[in-house]
Amino acid sequence: MNELSPLSVPVTAGCSDAPVLRERGQREVFCGLTGIVWLHRRIQDAFFLVVGSRTCAHLLQSAAGVMIFAEPRFATAIIDERDLAGLADANDELDQVVSKLIERRPEIKLLFLVGSCPSEVIKLDLSRAALRLNQRFAAENRRDLRVLSYSGSGIETTFTEGEDACLASLVPTLPAPPSTLPNLMVVGTVAEIVEDQFLRLFAALGIDNVGFLPPRRAAEMPSVGPNTKFLLVQPFLAETTAALERRGAVRIAAPFPLGVEGTTAWFTAAARAFGISAQHCANVLETPAARARDSLARHRVTLAGRKIFFFPDSQLEIPIARYLSRELGMWLSEVGTPFLHRELMAEELELLPAGTFLSEGQDVDRQLDRCRDNMPDIVVCGMGLANPLEAEGYTTKWSIELVFTPVQGFEQAADLAELFARPLRRRAMLKV
Amino acid sequence: MQLSFWTYEGPPHIGAMRIATCMQGVHYVLHAPQGDTYADLLFTMIERRDVRPPVTYTTFQARDLGGDTATLFKKSVAEAYERFKPDVLLVGASCTAELIQDDPGGLALALNLPIPVVPLELPSYQRKENYGASETFYRLVRACVADYKPINKSTQPSCNILGPTALGFRHRDDVVEVKRLLEKFGVSVNVVAPAGAHPSDLARIPDAHFNIVLYPEVALTTAIWLERQFGQKFVNVTPIGVGGTRDFIKAIAEMFQIDAADFLRAETSRLVWYSRSIDSTYLTGKPVFIFGDATHAVCIARVAAEELGYQVVGLGTYSREFAREVRAAAKLYDIEALITDDYLDVEAAIKTANPALVLGTQMERHIAKRLGIPCAVISAPVHVQDFPARYSPFMGFEGANTLFDTLTHPMMMGLEEHLLGMFREDFEFHGDAGASHLGHTASPVQAEDATPLSATWDAEAERELRKIPFFVRGKARRNTEAYATQNKVTLIKLETLYDAKAYYSQ
Ligand code: SF4
Numbered sequence: 001m002n003e004l005s006p007l008s009v010p011v012t013a014g015c016s017d018a019p020v021l022r023e024r025g026q027r028e029v030f031c032g033l034t035g036i037v038w039l040h041r042r043i044q045d046a047f048f049l050v051v052g053s054r055t056c057a058h059l060l061q062s063a064a065g066v067m068i069f070a071e072p073r074f075a076t077a078i079i080d081e082r083d084l085a086g087l088a089d090a091n092d093e094l095d096q097v098v099s100k101l102i103e104r105r106p107e108i109k110l111l112f113l114v115g116s117c118p119s120e121v122i123k124l125d126l127s128r129a130a131l132r133l134n135q136r137f138a139a140e141n142r143r144d145l146r147v148l149s150y151s152g153s154g155i156e157t158t159f160t161e162g163e164d165a166c167l168a169s170l171v172p173t174l175p176a177p178p179s180t181l182p183n184l185m186v187v188g189t190v191a192e193i194v195e196d197q198f199l200r201l202f203a204a205l206g207i208d209n210v211g212f213l214p215p216r217r218a219a220e221m222p223s224v225g226p227n228t229k230f231l232l233v234q235p236f237l238a239e240t241t242a243a244l245e246r247r248g249a250v251r252i253a254a255p256f257p258l259g260v261e262g263t264t265a266w267f268t269a270a271a272r273a274f275g276i277s278a279q280h281c282a283n284v285l286e287t288p289a290a291r292a293r294d295s296l297a298r299h300r301v302t303l304a305g306r307k308i309f310f311f312p313d314s315q316l317e318i319p320i321a322r323y324l325s326r327e328l329g330m331w332l333s334e335v336g337t338p339f340l341h342r343e344l345m346a347e348e349l350e351l352l353p354a355g356t357f358l359s360e361g362q363d364v365d366r367q368l369d370r371c372r373d374n375m376p377d378i379v380v381c382g383m384g385l386a387n388p389l390e391a392e393g394y395t396t397k398w399s400i401e402l403v404f405t406p407v408q409g410f411e412q413a414a415d416l417a418e419l420f421a422r423p424l425r426r427r428a429m430l431k432v
Numbered sequence: 433m434q435l436s437f438w439t440y441e442g443p444p445h446i447g448a449m450r451i452a453t454c455m456q457g458v459h460y461v462l463h464a465p466q467g468d469t470y471a472d473l474l475f476t477m478i479e480r481r482d483v484r485p486p487v488t489y490t491t492f493q494a495r496d497l498g499g500d501t502a503t504l505f506k507k508s509v510a511e512a513y514e515r516f517k518p519d520v521l522l523v524g525a526s527c528t529a530e531l532i533q534d535d536p537g538g539l540a541l542a543l544n545l546p547i548p549v550v551p552l553e554l555p556s557y558q559r560k561e562n563y564g565a566s567e568t569f570y571r572l573v574r575a576c577v578a579d580y581k582p583i584n585k586s587t588q589p590s591c592n593i594l595g596p597t598a599l600g601f602r603h604r605d606d607v608v609e610v611k612r613l614l615e616k617f618g619v620s621v622n623v624v625a626p627a628g629a630h631p632s633d634l635a636r637i638p639d640a641h642f643n644i645v646l647y648p649e650v651a652l653t654t655a656i657w658l659e660r661q662f663g664q665k666f667v668n669v670t671p672i673g674v675g676g677t678r679d680f681i682k683a684i685a686e687m688f689q690i691d692a693a694d695f696l697r698a699e700t701s702r703l704v705w706y707s708r709s710i711d712s713t714y715l716t717g718k719p720v721f722i723f724g725d726a727t728h729a730v731c732i733a734r735v736a737a738e739e740l741g742y743q744v745v746g747l748g749t750y751s752r753e754f755a756r757e758v759r760a761a762a763k764l765y766d767i768e769a770l771i772t773d774d775y776l777d778v779e780a781a782i783k784t785a786n787p788a789l790v791l792g793t794q795m796e797r798h799i800a801k802r803l804g805i806p807c808a809v810i811s812a813p814v815h816v817q818d819f820p821a822r823y824s825p826f827m828g829f830e831g832a833n834t835l836f837d838t839l840t841h842p843m844m845m846g847l848e849e850h851l852l853g854m855f856r857e858d859f860e861f862h863g864d865a866g867a868s869h870l871g872h873t874a875s876p877v878q879a880e881d882a883t884p885l886s887a888t889w890d891a892e893a894e895r896e897l898r899k900i901p902f903f904v905r906g907k908a909r910r911n912t913e914a915y916a917t918q919n920k921v922t923l924i925k926l927e928t929l930y931d932a933k934a935y936y937s938q
Binding site for chain 2: 025029033055056057059062063072076078079081090093096097117118120122153154156158365383384386387388390
């Protein structure tokens, strides 16, 4: 593994058994609805209808920021007092809203009814609504339109867990494979450019039967069965993993494809699972890995020896911390994660430097106190905290960008480093 | 249930946050799930505030629902008091917590904190952000003046400026400008609230002779109550535009029976002369579509019509609370007001009105961009660009200067328009190149209807159509086609084009 670690990081026991500070106070994170912002860009003929309140609608448009398209492929069915007072049957109302929507947007092939805190508290059963609507559309000769439901509510899901819930809702609908040939499924939203790079590398390795979940279009759903092996590209997919396992698929355990080391290990794990020789795999990965390693040198100058503090947000914190510490020489002052799935994170924890301070959950004011005590050189946090911390003199990186930017794979390794290097370079440049 | 793609206003607790965030010594404990903390970014990112809003969210989760969310709420209140030591505490529920009916007010009062606790009951499933701001301000003022001891009022006229909040459209600069204007006129400002005020300042509100309702959406309810309670008169004339500002000063002058004529002769705006200068002639009768909060929409319509010589072809608001005022204003321009919070209705209305300029919110900016129509933003909801680094009030005489620039710069300059009309086939100065002031990349999307064509264009007519300046070409095409359909012409020739032109200019 030495050639994979550009810095001579002492081989340690990692963080597999490291203690974790568990917090249960105020959480400063988005809810799972936020996933709609990138999911609706990924599945280009899907529509996301949140059944919720004005708050949910406002969250979505605030998180989506300037992304107001000609007509976005997401909307909110805003529950009003008539629904609550029982004056109107909420189910009938929902059906009417869906009819109106489908009339407006006949090109939609996949409609997600997305549950929110209010819809859950009033126990509006969206899975039954989806069933009912599917029956209706089938009767209306619109079998090409499928309705699914999942929860993106803040009482059930934190930020990226919305994607997990969405993908998990897709799993039971995935087709069975046409043959018994082994196939590979890559699970988690990636940018199209990353998907294309991955496909080229898998082909070079000799793995051709590759599907992506979620796909770009509803008609391109990957198949799943006992001969399916799947690789997670995103760390926050615990429910989806369980759903895929229920369909007989087997997860290929691997670190996540962030940085040269993570990407190499990820592809190597896939190659091993598909019986591809280690030598061939090393040959295929050599060129892109070397190119990626070279591209990091510039950023190492900025990042090595700098101290970084992670507020919990996307569950990408641990893999990114592993990358920044092992490949760019950064010091980890605290790595916070909203949830720690030990099983999915096992390979990552092994690689994390021993003694890393890990925290799970949040009590935002106490964590801010710890952050100030630690005086990190850069803080990774949500948009609500970033400017106030900057005003206190800290350099920050807002974490939502880590989810919205293509960062996986060899060619993006330097882009990921750049996300952290740029705020530090900027601070050094400014003379005002 | 209402299908909503985009909302002009947030839920009412966002309004409450706008009040808490702009004040000193106030903290707000909001019973809400974690996702609702997104609201912080409105203040820290859009308005670029350098501190977190003074809000503690309980962030209860599904597992708490079966258990005791009430205990969680009380714990949050107690901890927030300990940590932030506010002088007044606001407590309330967001939409989800409203459903679980924990009674935040009762729970917080039961803690017997040594400070006033103001419970907010903001019906999330009925009302919206501006209502939330208005109600919160009203409750706070009531709580803070509860022990008011009358004093002898000063002999100099004094007022309070009520209404500016965090996240308000140009509130930051409007306050500076209006204060300057009042002080120059000889009226002292007792309290500005809620922006920048401490609860102890709210307690002094009744010391002033009268109140100025700077933003009725936020302050009218409070001003009405103060009048009833303390006999404090209020001025509800918005000083936007030269006319609006003059009326504002006159209303105050009338209240104290002073003569404002000399003052108003000395104080004026460049708008008055700029609008008369010949370069502005080209603005005459330009059709303009206006949409925003009620106050801004009505005031900007007046500026557009009376001070710039535009023709108001559309006027509307998303503030249903002030629909009456907007309807009355629309009558002045012989049009029907558009009262809606569905941006798709607004888009349809803009298409139909086919204006040369759209004055609206960020949403109308997007609509106008899609339609290739020049646009300026004149109202909340706000965007990071609505907090310019430079001084840029909308109110007072300086505000009128801002308005002249804001409302005319998006339009093509007079000479440019003429040249475009004269040399329509100039290879770099033709309609499809877009107006120079929109930048080289701007290629206006033609707002042409997608309705199936009943008549086709022959090559010559099509060429002639392309010589028509792009900003009227869409209309010319539609009119010609309508004329052709009406007269059962299937092939549109050069003749048809000019027949239609003659027909429609009758
Ligand atoms: S936390 Fe709940 S109520 Fe708030 S925006 Fe998310 S789903 Fe809606």
